[in-house]
């Protein structure tokens with residue numbers, strides 16, 4: 001039987017790899033791990049990778065297993081979902097995984113300048129009709145540029161033709177470097193890619209499995225901010 005929400009919240013509070021900053025920390029006193037995730041949380045220097053809106057953290061934990069030499073942080077506002085990822089990381093003994101429960105709008109309060117090497121956006125809410133809120137909008141691009149190291153990468157995996165099309169338009173409009181693009185990950189990208197990249201693409205999130213069950217195509221692009 002699944003755990004209740006209250007039980008998950010209580011367990012999150014006991015997990016050393018789950019960080020839940022208070023509003024006061026974010027707004028008044030400053031968040032202690034900002035700019036210090038590698039030194040003070042992971043206790044090792046390694047490329048730091050984020051999954052924003054990670055849900056149950058399938059990419060965070062999946063990539064952490066494929067690339068143990070990198071550090072991974074899953075960010076989501078919902079504690080019960082983060083609990084699943086945190087429990088998976090614990091069950092698998094992953095020491096290169098953390099989860100941060102916060103709103104994505106706090107990105108610049110929780111990460112320091114150029115602290116991040118790569119960002120994953122996995123099945124983000126497409127925010128139909130609300131371009132400013134899309135996680136690939138110019139507002140978010142500007143935030144990512146502050147936290148990403150030069151040459152840092154953004155990966156978008158989505159079922160949404162709207163979010164995918166909007167992101168490709170942004171890439172074209174701002175002349176951003178586009179490193180990979182597929183309208184149909186499993187029909188086109190996975191068959192032609194390397195085994196290593198296939199393993200990355202074959203990680204399937206909770207939402208992705210739902211959309212695949214409905215016969216939807218999955219879209220992917222990987223780009224930089226110039």
Ligand SMILES: C[S@@+](CC[C@H](N)C(=O)[O-])C[C@H]1O[C@@H](n2cnc3c(N)ncnc32)[C@H](O)[C@@H]1O
Nearest residue numbers: 053054055076077078103104122123205206207
């Ligand atoms: C459609 S779900 C995708 C979850 C997961 N990536 C997956 O593919 O299964 C979107 C996720 O974004 C999170 N989310 C939505 N708005 C957020 C915000 N402002 N800050 C942080 N997380 C947010 C939700 O809690 C949810 O887990």
